[in-house]
Amino acid sequence: MDQTCDVVVLGAGSTGENVADIVVRGGLSAVLVEPELVGGECSYWACMPSKALLRGTEVLAEARSVDGAAQAVTGEQDVAATLARRSSFTSHWDDSGQVEWVAGAGIDLLRGTGRLDGERTVVVTAEDGTRTRLTARHAVAVCTGSQSATPPIDGLGDVDSWGPREATSATAVPARLLVLGGGYVGCELATAWQALGSQVTVLQRGDRLLPRLEPQAGNAVAESLRKAGVDVRLGTEVTAARRDGTEVVLTTGDGEEFRGEEVLVATGRAARTSDIGAETVGLEPGEYLSVDATLQAEGRPWLYGVGDVNGRSQLTHMGKYQARQAGAAIVARARGERVGTGSWSPFVATADDVAVPSVVFTDPQVASVGRTAAEAEEAGLPHRVVEYPLGSVAGASLFADGYEGTAIAVVDTEREVLLGMTFVGPAVAELLHAATIAVVGEVPIARLWHAVPAYPTISEIWLRLLETYRG
Template sequence: MSSAAEQTYDVVVLGAGSTGENVADVVVKGGLSAVLVESELVGGECSYWACMPSKALLRGTEALAEARAVDGAKQAVTGEQDVAATLARRDSFTHDWDDSSQVDWVEGAGIDLLRGTGRLAGERTVVVTDADGKEVRLTARVAVAVCTGSVGKLPPVDGLADVAPWGPREATSAKEAPGRLLILGGGYVGCEMATAWQALGSQVTLLQRGDSLLPRSEPQAGEAVADALRDAGVDVRFGVDVTAARREGTEVVLTAGDEEYRGDEVLVAIGRAARTTDIGLDTVGLEPGEYLPVDDTLRVEGLPWLYGVGDVNGRQLLTHMGKYQARQAAAAIVARARGEQADGGPWSPAAATADHSATPSVVFTAPQVASVGRTAAEAREAGLPHRVVEYPIGGVAGASLFADGYTGTAIAVVDTEREVLLGVTFVGPGVAELLHAATIAVVGEVPISRLWHAVPAYPTISEIWLRLLETWRDGD
């Protein structure tokens, strides 16, 4: 190890996905030097295997559904979606899995990049091994930020690892639609990929161990998505406990009790795990494979020089929350490097608090599910006094103009003592664009009495806010 080249930076960032990029960008703008360490593509999961390609796969289906929902426009839709063109458009967003443009951005931002596998090797030290086995020892004057993200879980099902299962990466990067696709898991990945590949020509069977889809959402959301998937031709099965998997020729066979499910491919989408197994956590007294325990400045407990940012800490496994945490963590790193106080209160520029109870998320199924804050079940579990207010989105003029026969639901969870919003969920076509208004209301703890004066433009779907307030006032 003594023969390894040595380099020193203020901040060493393990992982050059969107989280790591944002940490490095903010600390460099704060006057510190930074290096990104990456063994795969610069830009990470979101750019190449998650958010961008998955939404590109889904958008054509959504656009066609919107056109077909408007009389006069639907008559112009005379053909079906061009699958090859859809996949080519997806590939354009991933730049054909070429990270040159991201590398150019890194260089332009004044950040150094080191290709290779990085591992912690004691306090403030990272050893990077490149593809040829050469090592570089990096020393951080100020901080090391671990931004290695998460990986898909593989359940302990007999034979599953041997059938070459798809994970989310394979599902978003496939070059053609499988004839029959089995999906294990009814969370957002399973539901989005069922929506996408059913529309692109697969016969999808979605197998959910529990009794609902999107189990962390309001129940109405999972019910609406299940109904829509079935209407689209997806075979949705609940209460399915897969115990074994095997290949018979090119066919995948899953066993669950007395049932067998057969397909050409199987996508495993049952959740994520911390990508910390082989990054040297044991050298600093932490458990490999576990999420990093962090405070609200994303600093690892007991290690004042180490930060765990994004998926790697398990707080909220969403790209935009990873970027948010990155900005907060970097602000804390810069402040501490200057000898300034970085802890602050709940609204400190160097503290991440939104991911405790005000996380926005969108499931890009048809219908979309857009939510922020607490569900009714979460408010109940937290012992918060609350009331649930619900209104059909199709009842506002803007929705009926958006689509003939618009069907959707708005759900607000209101704190009955403080009369502020604890959470909001929208289910319906195009509701993702309603979400930021709800996020501002929840994060800002805007009183109901003030929301009356936030007048929605007519005729837009945003008029749903007025209807929710009227329902709250009338006690229905």
């Protein structure tokens, strides 16, 4: 079968859905192509189920940290209820609600595996073998995302390991869980499963957890995990894996062995481009798509790489942001309009450069945006680091008895604007957007003095940081 439309979108995750929605709102037609669940990784195997697994632990920790409320907590977390609540947030891995939304938005959905087949052409193979050839008048947007990458460890491919999908959808708590990797996924899921009753061991090759963030963040999370009973091993190089009956055995370079019922591989992500027909348009299968600021593939004005697939910033909210920008650019170009590429153009994704916000939902939470001190140093920017204990702020001491946390500001001393901000502590996620606005808007330090934080809230940390900076 042959079909023509304005835009073909490969991948119906949150990024692809947003690209399709934007172009349809702009008056174009769009076909979404998806071989799995509509809604993608975030809805079923990442953001939503992982945060649902963590939320009960977070609430209990908050209650236990306030005298008076702590006495009311007389039991432990109900594991079955927590797993059931997690499953409710994935709609029990049923995408009918999202399919209904797609139809209501005026977007066509084609179930099957889509592969590029030359310029502006996609061939979709359905589960029953039926093939449909789609031709796009204006654009093909590749939004196929990323997948868990398996490190080159001898035997690891033969032990039936968990990836993030298995770890967020498991229906039973493993007695012992080995976690390979100490990044966002490894730290969050170690926190979740330890709290639900698993004995967790984290094996991190580097010398600290959360290596892309400020050192204080990784140090605080490591300390908290250890207090919770997690065995955190830093500087540990796993060289081999094998099954021994019902156990997985991981062996390090120095011969030490670690055993568990399951092993979660959380060492990184790889572009999901191996089987999308990249070679038919001169691209390398398995590689991230190289794109410009409007998410247009270099040398291919009809092709867009949006979200994880371009490797710029593998976070759901950044994928949605890129989708909005790419969708707007596709619509404008289809109308023959000029697409501006200035820093604040509605058609470009510039936040990816220096203003990516992220939250690690561990205990403590880590919320960050912009450059770290190390990144500012590497970029050769004149800067000063200002640090202040969050527990010294009245709002924090009211939030939790013995509140511990840190706020770290990286200030450009030449332009007197924020380059980056990191918060480490309970419930700091809700502080992040104010910091994001300050970084993106390059709000002068002198003007931030007039953004008065309400008392007594944790946001008073802004005043304390400014006072410290001024000396």
